[in-house]
Every structure is written in C-alpha cells, then in structure tokens.
Amino acid sequence: MKALNALSGYLRPVWGVLALLAVWWVIWAAEVANPLLLPSPQATMLSLWNGMVSGDLWGDFLSTVKRTMAGFALAAAVAIPLGIFLGSTERLYRSLEFVIDFFRSTPASALFPLFLILFGVGEAAKILVAAFGASLVILFNVAYGVMNARQTRLLAAQIMGANKLQKLRDVMFWESLPQTFVGLRNGISLTLVIIIVAEMFIGSSDGLGHRLVQAQMLFRMPEMYAAIFAAGALGYGLNWASLQVEKRVVHWGGK
Amino acid sequence: MANIHLAEKPATVTAGVVPEPVAEGERNGRTLEERLRWFPPNTHITVRGLDKRFGAEVIYDKFDLNIPRGKITSIFGPNGCGKSTLVNIISGLIPYEGGQILFDGKTLDETRIGYVFQNYREALFPWMRAVDNIHYPLKLMGVPAKERKRRVDALIESFDVPIDFSSYPYQLSGGQMQTICIMRALVVEPEVLFLDEPFSALDYEMSLLMRDRVQRIFQERGTTMVIVSHDLEDAVWLSDYVLLLTRKPTRIAEFVEYDAPRPRTDDTVSDAKFIRVKKRCLDIFLKEAALR
Numbered sequence: 001m002k003a004l005n006a007l008s009g010y011l012r013p014v015w016g017v018l019a020l021l022a023v024w025w026v027i028w029a030a031e032v033a034n035p036l037l038l039p040s041p042q043a044t045m046l047s048l049w050n051g052m053v054s055g056d057l058w059g060d061f062l063s064t065v066k067r068t069m070a071g072f073a074l075a076a077a078v079a080i081p082l083g084i085f086l087g088s089t090e091r092l093y094r095s096l097e098f099v100i101d102f103f104r105s106t107p108a109s110a111l112f113p114l115f116l117i118l119f120g121v122g123e124a125a126k127i128l129v130a131a132f133g134a135s136l137v138i139l140f141n142v143a144y145g146v147m148n149a150r151q152t153r154l155l156a157a158q159i160m161g162a163n164k165l166q167k168l169r170d171v172m173f174w175e176s177l178p179q180t181f182v183g184l185r186n187g188i189s190l191t192l193v194i195i196i197v198a199e200m201f202i203g204s205s206d207g208l209g210h211r212l213v214q215a216q217m218l219f220r221m222p223e224m225y226a227a228i229f230a231a232g233a234l235g236y237g238l239n240w241a242s243l244q245v246e247k248r249v250v251h252w253g254g255k
Numbered sequence: 256m257a258n259i260h261l262a263e264k265p266a267t268v269t270a271g272v273v274p275e276p277v278a279e280g281e282r283n284g285r286t287l288e289e290r291l292r293w294f295p296p297n298t299h300i301t302v303r304g305l306d307k308r309f310g311a312e313v314i315y316d317k318f319d320l321n322i323p324r325g326k327i328t329s330i331f332g333p334n335g336c337g338k339s340t341l342v343n344i345i346s347g348l349i350p351y352e353g354g355q356i357l358f359d360g361k362t363l364d365e366t367r368i369g370y371v372f373q374n375y376r377e378a379l380f381p382w383m384r385a386v387d388n389i390h391y392p393l394k395l396m397g398v399p400a401k402e403r404k405r406r407v408d409a410l411i412e413s414f415d416v417p418i419d420f421s422s423y424p425y426q427l428s429g430g431q432m433q434t435i436c437i438m439r440a441l442v443v444e445p446e447v448l449f450l451d452e453p454f455s456a457l458d459y460e461m462s463l464l465m466r467d468r469v470q471r472i473f474q475e476r477g478t479t480m481v482i483v484s485h486d487l488e489d490a491v492w493l494s495d496y497v498l499l500l501t502r503k504p505t506r507i508a509e510f511v512e513y514d515a516p517r518p519r520t521d522d523t524v525s526d527a528k529f530i531r532v533k534k535r536c537l538d539i540f541l542k543e544a545a546l547r
C-alpha cells in the first residue's frame with residue numbers, strides 16, 4: 001500500500017503530461033486547428049526522438065548547452081566576487097544601485113546591436129551579451145544577500161575577534177549564499193533565453209535558436225515543435241540541476 | 256574589535272587589601288583616591304561616566320558601575336531600560352558617546368571576552384558542524400589545529416552532554432544549540448562571559464536545566480559572568496549580585512547581594528532567604544517600573 005502510494009506520488013506529474021498529449025491529439029484528430037500548423041503529437045515526438053538519436057537536433061542542443069554554460073560561468077565568475085565586494089561596502093553599492101538596476105531592467109536583446117558592433121557576429125558576441133545580462137541579476141542578488149547578512153552572526157564573529165576580511169569570508173559570504181543561489185537560478189534561466197534569441201538573430205550556424213528559425217522558414221512544423229520541446233527540456237533541466245546543487249550547498253537553507 | 260589573544264591571566268586583587276599609599280600614591284600620576292575610584296578591590300569591570308544616546312533618547316547619562324570579579328552578576332530591570340545596551344557597550348558591540356570602561360584596568364582590546372546571545376539560532380553558523388562552530392574562535396586566534404582539537408575535546412569532555420557534535424546546528428534542539436553557543440564562548444577561556452537573556456528562547460524545563468549548567472560551569476571555572484535576565488527567579492537563583500536598573504535615563508536602583516551557598520538546587524527557590532531576596536528585588540523593580 002505504502003509502495004503504491006509512493007509510486008502514485010512519482011507518477012502524478014505524468015498525468016498532466018498525458019492529459020496535455022491527449023488534448024493535443026484530440027485537437028489534432030478533430031482537425032480543429034490547421035494540421036499544417038499543428039502536427040500530431042506522435043509525429044512531433046518521432047521528430048524529437050529522431051533528431052536526438054540521428055544527431056542533428058542533439059548537436060544543436062549541445063551547442064546551446066555549451067554557449068549557455070560558458071555565458072553563465074563567465075557571469076558567475078565576475079558577478080559573485082563583485083557582488084560580495086559591493087555588498088560589503090554598502091555605500092558604494094548604493095551609489096551604483098541606479099546603474100545596476102537600470103541595466104538589469106534593460107532587455108538584453110536591446111543590446112544585441114551594440115554587442116554585434118563591438119564583438120562581431122562570432123561566438124563571443126552571443127556569449128558576452130548573455131553573460132552581461134545574467135551577471136547583473138546575479139550581482140544584484142549576491143550584493144543584497146551580503147547586505148542582509150544576519151546581524152547577530154556578524155556580531156558573534158566580531159566578539160570572537162574576526163577582522164573585516166574574516167567577517168566577509170567566514171560570515172557574509174555564507175550568509176549571502178541562499179540569495180546568491182536565487183541569483184544563480186535566475187541567471188542561468190536568463191542566460192538560456194538570451195542565448196537562444198542570440199542564436200536566432202546573431203548570425204549562427206547551429207544551436208536550438210538557429211534550428212527553430214530554420215524550421216520555421218522551411219515550414220517543418222514537427223521539427224520546430226521538437227526543437228521547442230528540446231529547449232523546454234533544457235530550461236527545466238538547468239533549473240532542476242541548479243536546485244539540486246543549491247540543496248547540497250545551502251543545506252541549512254530555510255531551517 | 257575584541258582583539259582576542261592569549262594574555263596571561265590577570266593578577267587577582269586580594270580581597271580588602273588596599274595598596275600602600277606611599278608606594279602606590281603617585282604611580283601613573285594617579286592618587287590613591289583616584290585609583291580606588293577606578294579599581295576598587297574585587298572589581299573586575301569598571302564603567303565610569305558612561306553616556307549613551309539613541310538619537311534624542313538618553314539611555315545612560317554619566318553612568319557608573321562596578322562589576323565584581325569571579326561572581327555572577329545578573330542585570331534586571333524594566334523592559335527597554337538598556338540592559339542589552341549596557342552589555343553590548345561593555346563588550347564592544349555598540350559605540351557610546353562618552354565614558355570609559357576598563358577590565359582590571361585593561362581595555363577591551365586587551366581582554367578576552369565571551370558573549371552568549373539570546374537568539375542561538377542566529378548566533379551559530381549553520382554552515383558549520385557544531386564542533387566546527389566551537390573550533391572557530393580558536394581558529395581566529397591562530398591556535399594550531401592540533402592544539403585546537405585538544406582544547407575542544409577537553410571542553411566537550413568537561414561538559415559531558417549528550418550532543419552529537421558532528422551534526423549541524425539546525426539538527427539540534429534549542430537547549431543543545433544554546434549549549435554549543437556557551438561552549439563556543441568558553442573555549443577561548445574568557446576573562447568575562449556575557450549572556451544576554453540566554454534562556455528566554457528556551458522552554459521552561461530546558462531553561463531550568465541550562466541555568467544549572469551555567470552554575471556548574473561557574474563553579475568549575477570561576478569566570479566573571481554578567482547575565483541579563485527578564486526572569487527574576489533565574490536572576491536571583493544564579494547570581495551573587497542582582498543589579499537592578501531604573502527606567503530611562505537609566506540609573507542603578509540597587510545592587511542586591513544574594514550569597515546562598517552553591518550548588519543551588521531546585522529547592523533553593525523555596526528557601527526563606529531566596530524568597531526574601533526575590534521579594535526585595537521585586538519591590539524595587541515594581542517601584543522603578545511604575546509609570547511616573
């Protein structure tokens with residue numbers, strides 16, 4: 001009975017997926033939508049499967065993963081130390097806050113032309129524009145995490161004789177980690193969004209974004225839907241993976 | 256701030272021994288009278304002319320206080336009268352506008368102190384195991400790993416409490432967490448231990464257990480302790496002196512002595528002397544707390 005309950009717990013999300021597929025199938029079978037625009041679920045799934053196995057969708061998928069990881073790693077490497085530094089000198093952060101908020105609110109896509117001029121149409125422009133957008137989100141969260149460090153812990157460290165650097169390293173850094181991870185999760189999602197859009201519009205010969213535009217132009221609908229699902233799975237997977245890492249690293253979070 | 260270092264234990268002032276006037280008279284340019292004002296025998300902490308304001312609100316105005324050596328002094332007074340503020344000023348956590356505070360004539364920077372916060376959950380480092388929390392202050396002092404382990408192990412042995420020291424703070428009960436906090440404060444062998452409402456976040460049973468634990472520590476080590484309490488029973492039960500404070504601007508209402516022998520037990524609270532002292536403290540408190 002218990003095992004059955006556990007099993008039904010695991011299977012619960014599957015019902016939603018099955019329901020979606022069923023509704024999709026019914027709409028397709030009843031020809032409510034133009035079948036040219038909405039292929040059957042089985043045709044789409046077959047295209048997804050073939051694309052992944054034969055390798056061309058898989059190749060585009062990998063290219064997008066690589067660019068996303070590169071952009072994200074770059075953003076994190078710059079934004080985490082900078083965020084800790086700015087957060088620990090609150091007055092400096094306050095004077096930069098407007099600039100950070102402004103660029104954080106600027107759609108990264110609005111910066112494409114600028115990055116194109118600065119870095120050309122190669123890999124660099126795509127990765128850098130994504131890293132730029134994500135780094136501001138991460139920076140903002142890290143700095144706030146540091147600024148909102150639990151006062152009692154800082155006082156405890158101070159009483160024990162910690163100097164400024166030790167307080168930063170041993171308390172503020174750790175205190176900011178939960179908020180840092182919020183930034184990292186938002187950052188990685190944003191990186192993926194920017195990379196896919198960049199693959200669509202900044203001259204690209206591979207990647208999911210490129211594939212989507214190709215499929216659209218050639219009117220290969222099952223292939224396009226397959227690429228959409230691949231992108232969705234990637235986004236979901238990245239989010240899931242960062243949650244797992246977060247749970248391990250910030251094991252004290254929410255306790 | 257509190258530059259903790261392994262200074263020699265300060266020489267103890269023998270009770271009642273007044274320094275020779277001729278020999279000591281002019282030392283450091285201080286007259287005997289002035290020296291006694293600063294270092295009355297058996298005093299550990301001297302607070303002189305303390306001024307503290309929060310904005311326009313005056314908390315302390317030319318406040319003087321002697322805290323005795325090797326005793327437990329409880330601080331009791333109306334809510335918001337400045338008990339925490341006093342302890343935080345003495346331990347260097349918050350600045351003050353005027354006055355001077357000395358420990359045996361030394362400044363705070365020359366003194367090793369320990370501090371136990373009310374909110375143990377927010378005072379411990381949840382990213383470190385309990386044992387590493389206790390190690391941490393020694394690490395800051397630069398004690399080598401081997402020596403650190405020896406000292407922490409000895410401390411754990413002397414405490415003899417059923418705590419899994421390899422667990423993380425959030426896996427422990429409130430009483431266990433506060434015990435870890437106390438151990439973390441004690442591991443550096445502080446000259447003075449401050450505790451700000453250490454039991455008030457614990458349930459009643461646990462607070463009885465913890466005050467007994469604090470008494471045992473005191474009997475074993477004789478460390479000067481200053482405990483802020485909002486529970487008069489705890490305050491009297493634990494202490495040699497109860498410092499009763501008035502409403503703001505805060506003055507000393509009374510410094511009540513309670514010299515019942517230790518160890519005090521659960522029966523102490525029904526002892527005639529305990530009841531008398533507690534009643535006396537309560538009367539003064541009620542008079543001072545009354546709205547005027």
Ligand SMILES: Nc1ncnc2c1ncn2[C@@H]1O[C@H](COP(=O)(O)OP(=O)(O)O)[C@@H](O)[C@H]1O
Pocket residue numbers: 309310314333334335336337338339340341
């Ligand atoms: N950081 C602060 N800023 C402004 N006022 C404060 C601050 N800390 C304490 N106070 C005020 O000082 C008074 C004494 O506070 P406190 O020492 O915490 O009282 P208690 O005796 O209850 O421990 C209170 O009136 C409180 O409102």
Ligand SMILES: [Mg+2]
Pocket residue numbers: 338339340483
């Ligand atoms: Mg208080």
